[in-house]
Every structure is written in C-alpha cells, then in structure tokens.
Amino acid sequence: MKLAVVEGDGIGKEVIPAAVEILDAFEMDIEKVPVELGYGKWERTGSAITDEDIETLKECDCVLFGAVTTPPDPNYKSVLLTIRKELDMYANIRPIRPLPSVKGIHERNDFNFIIVRENTEGLYSGIEEIGDEVSTTKRVITRKGAKRIADYACKLANNRMKKLTIVHKSNVMKSDKLFLDVCRETATDTGIVHRDELVDSFAYNLITSPWNYDVIVTTNLFGDILSDMSGALVGGLGLLPSANIGDKYAFFEPVHGSAPDIAGQNKANPLATILSLKMLLEWHGDIAEAAILEEAIDSALNMGICTPDLGGKYTTSEVGNIIAKYIRTR
C-alpha cells in the first residue's frame, strides 16, 4: 500500500504524527508519501495545492489527512473541496459510535449509526453568481450522483441492519424529489428497509433518539450539518472520524478542523484521526489490525488516557505513544 500522509495546518501537525506512530506500530508493508498542503504552503509558495500534489495523491492508494486552515480570502481555493472533486470521492462516510468512558448528551449509549453524505454536488456545486445586490448558489442534484451514493448506502446497510433512512427537504425543494426517488428505488431494488424523513424534524429525532437509526443517506450540506451536530451524542467534535470514498481513491480525515486556537500546544485530541486510521485499515481489508486498534483505543480510554478536552491529563503525542506501545507489545 502506498499512503499519502498530509499533516496540513494547525493541529493537523500534531494529530497526524500521533496516528502515524500508531500505524508504524503495526509494521505493515506501507510506503508513506508525505505531501505538504494547506494554508502554510499557500503563505510560503502562493498555492495551497498544486496540480503536482494532486498527481502525487492519485499515485497513492489512499490518503491520511489532518486538517487545513482556510483563510476568508475569496481567491483561496479550499484544499479539501479540491481534493474531493479531483479524486471524485463521492461518498463521505461518518460513523457515529459512543466511545467507552466518554459521555455525550445521553445516559444510554446503545446507538451506532453512519451518516453517508453525498460529497460532490448539492450546494457544493460551485455554481454561483456573485453580485453586490444579489448572490446565488445553485443546488444541483443529478440522477447519477444520487444513484451512486444510494448504491453505496444500500451496500453498507446490507452489511449492517438493512435499515436505511433517507433525509431530504423535498416538501420545499424539488431538487430533493429526485434524490428521494432515486434513493427509494435503489433501496427497494436491493431489499433494504427504508423510510424517509424531512431534515428539520430529523435533526430533532436524531439528537433525541439516535438508537432508532442505522444507515442514514443524505445530500452534501445536510450531511455536513447533521454529522457535526452528532458530535454532541458522542462527547465532542474532536471524536468524529470520516472517510471520503470514490471508485478509485479513498481519503481519511477527522471531521474537526485545524483549530488554530489550540495548535502548537500538544493538547489536541488525536482520537478522531486515530479512528480515521481505523477506517483506513478496514477499507484496506486489514480487519484484524482494525480490531486491535479499536481494542487499544478502548483500553486507553478506560484507563483515563486522554487529552484535556475529555478531562484527561495526557498530551497528543502521549496518547499516540501509549496506543502505539499497546499495539507493539500485544
């Protein structure tokens, strides 16, 4: 496996080394290719990501990514959005699962759902008209785009509880009628039990009854909002991993950003990145390694080994160290 490793900016430079130390502990046959991207590179060279960088990413099998800072400069092209588009990674997978010893807003922790977010179109189309009096953004839903994310979600549901929830706002936006229809057809064709919910009341239902859900499929921006919101269920935004998956490439990253306010202090929580590494191992078929990593994370948490945001006293690198050591001595 050839793995591109992107630290990026801010706490990306701290959480990625922690995850890489853990990966190294497995002593797998992996060629790591460091790639510099982001705001720091932009300041230094005038571009945050070059065509060559994209070629390098494409030559790798997958990417482990930290976080990048996006300045409010309208000329700055978002690195994340560029990569998602260039590598055509249409599925953004965000599993929400409680961790041991970490409390979210509920006492109950018997939930475990996955948000499958369409990752290439919707309000991220980039089709905009900017004016001083009127500015518009075109929300684009295509049959092809809806079909491939519906296929992905149904395949996932088939390996889990065969239960799909389609989240939309088709009572107001006709563009969601297409999304809903395609998802329904796909679920029916593949024998997946499905229901649909309007995004507004769904936000309420997901927060109050997360145990009612298994696989959730939705459009780009809804998936963005709902997954961050779900951080409240598991005890923090710093705990959510994600995978961006296409037919050819895969890209693993924590949902959180570069957090400039706490960068450089070695106190960022590396768990979202370490859980993203676990998704990478699963995606690559290293099921045994993924299971050991989960065991290591759970043990660390049960022993109170965590960063200050979770009430612990450990640094980012210590958490990485201890989990890596667990794996090495197992």
Next chain:
Amino acid sequence: MKLAVVEGDGIGKEVIPAAVEILDAFEMDIEKVPVELGYGKWERTGSAITDEDIETLKECDCVLFGAVTTPPDPNYKSVLLTIRKELDMYANIRPIRPLPSVKGIHERNDFNFIIVRENTEGLYSGIEEIGDEVSTTKRVITRKGAKRIADYACKLANNRMKKLTIVHKSNVMKSDKLFLDVCRETATDTGIVHRDELVDSFAYNLITSPWNYDVIVTTNLFGDILSDMSGALVGGLGLLPSANIGDKYAFFEPVHGSAPDIAGQNKANPLATILSLKMLLEWHGDIAEAAILEEAIDSALNMGICTPDLGGKYTTSEVGNIIAKYIRTR
C-alpha cells in the same frame, strides 16, 4: 384587533380551540375571523388557499395558525409558504426557552435564546429546474433581504443582551458572504456585539452549550433545521412557538406540523400554540396579559397539568380549560 384564526388540518383543529379558549378568557376587544385553509379544504374544494383567503388574512391585523397537512402532490402549493410570501413576512422568530418541570437533554436550564430566521428567500426561492437527470434549486440571497432580517435581529438584540451570532456557510457558498457582510455591518452600525459561526460546528455548539447564545440570525433553511433541532433542548418539538413577522402583518404558529398520526384523539400538546398566542399578545403590546399567560402556563406545568407527550394525563382541551380558568379567576 382583528384576528384571523386558522385551525388547518390534523391537530390544528385541537390546539387552536384550546388557545382560543385562553384568549377569550382575557375578555379583550378582539374580532375573530375564522379562515378555513389547508388539505381538508383542498380535498373538498380543489384549492388549499384562495386569493380571497389571502385578502381576508390581509384585512386582519394578525393570524393565529394551527397546522396544515401538505400532501406529496407536486401540484399542491404549500399554504404556509404561500402566506409567508404573500404577506411578505420576512422574519421567522423562534424563541427557545426551557419550561418549568419539562426536561430537555441538559440538566442546566439557564438558557434562553431566539433564532431569527430569514423567511422569504435562500433555498425557499422557488426557483427550480426539474429534470429527469438533473434537478436544481437556486439559493438566493439579496442585500435587501439580508438587510431587513439583520435590522430585525439587531433591534431584538438591542432589547436583550446585545449579543448576536450570525450563522452561515460562507466558506463553501459565496451567497452567504453577502448575508454575512450585511449582518456584520448592521450589527457594527447598531453597536451590537457580534460573532459569526459556520452552520456545521454551530449546530454542535448550540446543542452542547445553548447558554452561550442570545440572538441568532441565519438564512431560511438553516433556521428551519436549527430551530427543530433546538426542540431537543426544551423537551420536545411540541413546545416550540413561532412568529412570522413582516412590516404590515404578523402570523403566529406552533413550529410543529399537523401530526395526522395523533389527530382526533384530543391528546396533542397545545403548549406550542399557547406560547405562540403569548408571542401574539407581546407583539400587540398586551404585555400584562402575556405575563399572566406565562404565569398560567408555568403553574399548570408545575402542577403536572400536561398532555401525555410530557408524561401527563390531561387532554388537549383540558389543558386549555385549566389555563383559561386560571386566567379568569386571577
């Protein structure tokens, strides 16, 4: 005051009579004009709302509205959206405040914020292209639309804690740059302390730390999602009141829908409608009456007088009865 009273469909026919009984208890000089709108009317007459209905609404000073059912028929024109548009009610005000004896997801109940939702544009523009392969919806932000909602929010903030949060997604949608800029300028000009947050992490922050917010201003669909989500903070969607306000008209309605599943059983929670009535009284300047109504609601809840959704044994009409009696005998 001339008040249009719209029951609508489903539980609208139960919660509105409860609220009207309470209003009557104040023995104010109000002329009530019943208006039939909604799905039931559509089935009976072929139209859910006519031009005459709109004229009738316009002849009134304000509207007390229950809920309507919207069938998934593409030819059915949403009653609510039609009214908001025709009466140009650009501000949708959704206060989120815990009620006594009703638990939301937190132990703490020291929060009290208001979502000010732009109510006429954004993704509700109705500008759509429907196709079999591609469907689009145009998200429209205008300077005029942003300015009037920003003005409203700043005026509100000025009467409260002078603290405004602007919620947007301008890192992805340039249309939100206009919204953000206008809101920032308006807040600066009126001396309101303001900050802005991206809608995704804001959803997380609002759920986990609602006590950090006072007045929140945002675009149409974000306001829709965030307000329903906030129902989790106060113990239920059935508890959220709202006001739709324009320069000429005002319209008060519970955030919940017509709930066909529990309609006809006299068990719907009338509190969202009763709280909407309280907003109506405040809007009309009947501050003493609004305060008495709040007192009555709080007493009822403290005595366990509530519908089954809150763990009570009372019917919709009993809750209305008891609160009305409290007001009459006070």
